[in-house]
Structures are given as structure tokens and as C-alpha cells.
Amino acid sequence: MKSRDLRTMSVDELWKLHEQLVEELASKIAAEKAKLEDRLNKLSVPLIAKETNERPRRPYPKVLPKYRNPSNPDETWAGRGKQPRWLRAQLRSGKKLDEFLIRRSAGR
Structure with missing residues (x-):
């Protein structure tokens, strides 16, 4: 990627750069989340029980x-x-x- 001087860029160029960054970050976050969920499933830890910290009710x-x-x-x-x-x-x-x-x- 080219080294850009943000001070010399126009508002439109900065906005396009912002949109590209948001799109790239969203895809990387989704990939990382999928990878972590896959690791959790391999450990056989239910995701919902881990998030809510609930114990099963006693009979x-x-x-x-x-x-x-x-x-x-x-x-x-x-x-x-x-x-x-x-x-x-x-x-x-x-x-x-x-x-x-x-x-x-x-x-x-």
C-alpha cells in the first residue's frame, strides 16, 4: 500500500479510505470470530452456556x-x-x- 499523507487528502478521499478500512476490518473480524467459534466447538464447550454463565437447574x-x-x-x-x-x-x-x-x- 502506498504511504499517504492524510493531511493532504480531500474529504472524499478520506471517506473512501474510511469505507475501505471499515469493510476490511469487518471481514477480518468475521473471519476471526468464525475461527474462534470453531475452536470452541472442538473443545465441546457450548457457546451459549459460556456467555450466560448459567448452571443447569437442579431437579x-x-x-x-x-x-x-x-x-x-x-x-x-x-x-x-x-x-x-x-x-x-x-x-x-x-x-x-x-x-x-x-x-x-x-x-x-
Whole structure:
């Protein structure tokens, strides 16, 4: 490449030089990124897990339901998280939470 004196160049010439530099840098960065990703894949390190630094969640035990909707027995709630709509509506109407408890036998 020729040695250029930037002070003597016109604005148009400088802009063309700028565009050439940006294009060349973008292609070199893309090539370097592809090479690094290939090396990561060879090491079998997942790229997403490396970026987010997240550990896999531990398995939680299944929680049995504690409350059942008397009008629809398929609707249950384990007592964790937000209260379901059917339960909130029943509680607003004046019923007590204990009225919806699922009675378990002693063998269970």
C-alpha cells in the first residue's frame, strides 16, 4: 500500500479510505470470530452456556396438590406460587382456604 499523507487528502478521499478500512476490518473480524467459534466447538464447550454463565437447574421433587376445586376436581393447587383464579374467587366470596384441602389417607 502506498504511504499517504492524510493531511493532504480531500474529504472524499478520506471517506473512501474510511469505507475501505471499515469493510476490511469487518471481514477480518468475521473471519476471526468464525475461527474462534470453531475452536470452541472442538473443545465441546457450548457457546451459549459460556456467555450466560448459567448452571443447569437442579431437579425439584414433584409436589402433590393440597387444594382442589370442588366444582371442578381436575383443578388443583399445590400451595406454591400464585393462587389460581378459581381459588381467589372462592376466597373473595367468603370461603376459607381450609375448605379446599385435599384429605389424604394415613397410608399415603
